[in-house]
Amino acid sequence: DAGVIQSPRHEVTEMGQEVTLRCKPISGHNSLFWYRQTMMRGLELLIYFNNNVPIDDSGMPEDRFSAKMPNASFSTLKIQPSEPRDSAVYFCASSWGSEAFFGQGTRLTVV
Amino acid sequence: QQQVKQSPQSLIVQKGGISIINCAYENTAFDYFPWYQQFPGKGPALLIAIRPDVSEKKEGRFTISFNKSAKQFSLHIMDSQPGDSATYFCAASKRDYKLSFGAGTTVTVRA
Numbered sequence: 242d243a244g245v246i247q248s249p250r251h252e253v254t255e256m257g258q259e260v261t262l263r264c265k266p267i268s269g270h271n272s273l274f275w276y277r278q279t280m281m282r283g284l285e286l287l288i289y290f291n292n293n294v295p296i297d298d299s300g301m302p303e304d305r306f307s308a309k310m311p312n313a314s315f316s317t318l319k320i321q322p323s324e325p326r327d328s329a330v331y332f333c334a335s336s337w338g339s340e341a342f343f344g345q346g347t348r349l350t351v352v
Numbered sequence: 353q354q355q356v357k358q359s360p361q362s363l364i365v366q367k368g369g370i371s372i373i374n375c376a377y378e379n380t381a382f383d384y385f386p387w388y389q390q391f392p393g394k395g396p397a398l399l400i401a402i403r404p405d406v407s408e409k410k411e412g413r414f415t416i417s418f419n420k421s422a423k424q425f426s427l428h429i430m431d432s433q434p435g436d437s438a439t440y441f442c443a444a445s446k447r448d449y450k451l452s453f454g455a456g457t458t459v460t461v462r463a
Contacts, residue, residue: 245395272449274450274451276451283354283441283453283454283455283456284396284441284451284453284456285453286450286451286452289448289450291448296448297448297450332395332396334395336449338449339384339386339401339449340386340398340401341398341449341451342397342398343388343395343396343397344395345393345394345395346394346395
């Protein structure tokens with residue numbers, strides 16, 4: 242398996258634009274997590290899906306953020322409209338049980 | 353509110369030396385304590401993990417020590433090598449495996 246695949250690896254966008262980050266989890270994994278990493282706040286959990294159902298979105302910072310998991314092999318994190326403070330590395334992770342496998346991340350820069 | 357406190361923020365060790373990173377938690381419902389290793393530009397990768405029913409776990413040069421009564425756990429890297437230079441994160445979760453991460457420790461191993 243190629244591991245958790247995220248796209249794009251880098252995204253630069255202008256403030257106010259819509260941004261969509263994509264994630265393909267490891268086949269067979271039933272849990273999917275979106276994390277955000279910044280120097281100031283470290284690694285924060287944004288949202289957690291189990292069997293494609295959002296279980297906990299309490300970490301989503303604002304209504305501008307939304308996430309979907311239409312099937313077991315795909316998830317998206319959307320920011321609309323984007324703001325400079327959204328600049329961060331966004332990680333997707335998947336698991337079956339305790340061990341979470343992280344993707345390479347998407348580095349988002351909002352200018 | 354950071355649920356897991358990690359120290360030190362950074363450390364420098366000579367090749368062959370011992371690196372020690374400490375973490376403390378408050379939530380007694382946590383029952384899974386992993387350590388993740390992250391290299392620049394990469395996602396975190398699971399290094400070693402422990403559950404509170406054991407006080408120590410060793411895998412190669414990496415050892416976790418766990419003190420349930422003190423709500424503390426630590427990572428020891430024995431015989432540190434330049435390839436161990438990375439950022440290390442402790443984390444904790446309940447059975448849902450939603451990870452709360454420490455702030456991270458940047459380890460530099462001097463040759």
